[in-house]
Amino acid sequence: MGLLTIGAFARAAGLSPKALRLYDDLGLLRPASVDPISGYRRYSPDQLERARLIGLLRRTGMPLARISLALSSPDPAAEVLAYWRSVEADVAARGRLVAFLVEQLSGKDTVTTNPDAAYAGPHLLAVADEFGQGGHRASVTTLAALLCSGPRLGVVHVGDSRAYLLRAGELHQLTQDHVQGTAIPATLEKALHRQPAEPDLLLRDGRDGDRYLPPDVLHAELRAAATPVDAVGTLVDLANRRGGPDNIACVVADVAA
Numbered sequence: 001m002g003l004l005t006i007g008a009f010a011r012a013a014g015l016s017p018k019a020l021r022l023y024d025d026l027g028l029l030r031p032a033s034v035d036p037i038s039g040y041r042r043y044s045p046d047q048l049e050r051a052r053l054i055g056l057l058r059r060t061g062m063p064l065a066r067i068s069l070a071l072s073s074p075d076p077a078a079e080v081l082a083y084w085r086s087v088e089a090d091v092a093a094r095g096r097l098v099a100f101l102v103e104q105l106s107g108k109d110t111v112t113t114n115p116d117a118a119y120a121g122p123h124l125l126a127v128a129d130e131f132g133q134g135g136h137r138a139s140v141t142t143l144a145a146l147l148c149s150g151p152r153l154g155v156v157h158v159g160d161s162r163a164y165l166l167r168a169g170e171l172h173q174l175t176q177d178h179v180q181g182t183a184i185p186a187t188l189e190k191a192l193h194r195q196p197a198e199p200d201l202l203l204r205d206g207r208d209g210d211r212y213l214p215p216d217v218l219h220a221e222l223r224a225a226a227t228p229v230d231a232v233g234t235l236v237d238l239a240n241r242r243g244g245p246d247n248i249a250c251v252v253a254d255v256a257a
Helices: 006-013 017-025 045-059 064-072 076-106 219-224 228-241
Strands: 041-043 117-120 124-131 140-149 152-158 164-167 170-173 200-205 211-213
Touching (some): 006 017, 017 041, 017 045, 041 045, 045 064
Antiparallel strands (some): 124 140, 152 200, 164 170
16 A cells, blocks of 8 residues: 555544644654655654544543654553553542632532642642641631643742752742741731632743742751652652641652753
């Protein structure tokens, strides 16, 4: 069988010509032949298997850059599995955040037994720390969140949840607690409740290798952790060993160029 036109190849692969042109532009699936005058693309039937595989991976929601990485890897199956595990973790984190938000918006208890909430996604990190008596409906909550848009990072803060940055080995606290007094129990000056609260807002430029996290951490443990996942596990374990009296919520993220 000779070369197929882009239309015929698209129909055989279950894709659209537009998708094939995009895959060509990204280097995922180059045509077998391109007319030097018209620029018209033609494909070999031998390329159908790769085209269908790309289409199936796209149906899982895998970004094209991640597909390119997987298909160029010596172990593509491991890359696909690693991607799916990250999706499952993200969905679980979103579920916890949704449960928290439903409780806050409805004033009703949900099935979750942890009144704190933590979320870690590709562009958003957030920790909300319930305070009050056992998730009482009249409680208010604190919030530390970080939104990433390209190299720019925005930090939103209300209450006494904290955001830290580890840069070049130095630990910096980005937020200031909205607390009156130093004795325990202290009083929050500002928190999220049924009335609007004006959060602290700040913008920062991210650098490759930066490590962000809300809430509190110890410098040595954060520096020693090889990955954000390791850091979260270490910090939660450390808080438990030191007798943390409350629920523990923590999110850690690295900035990569």
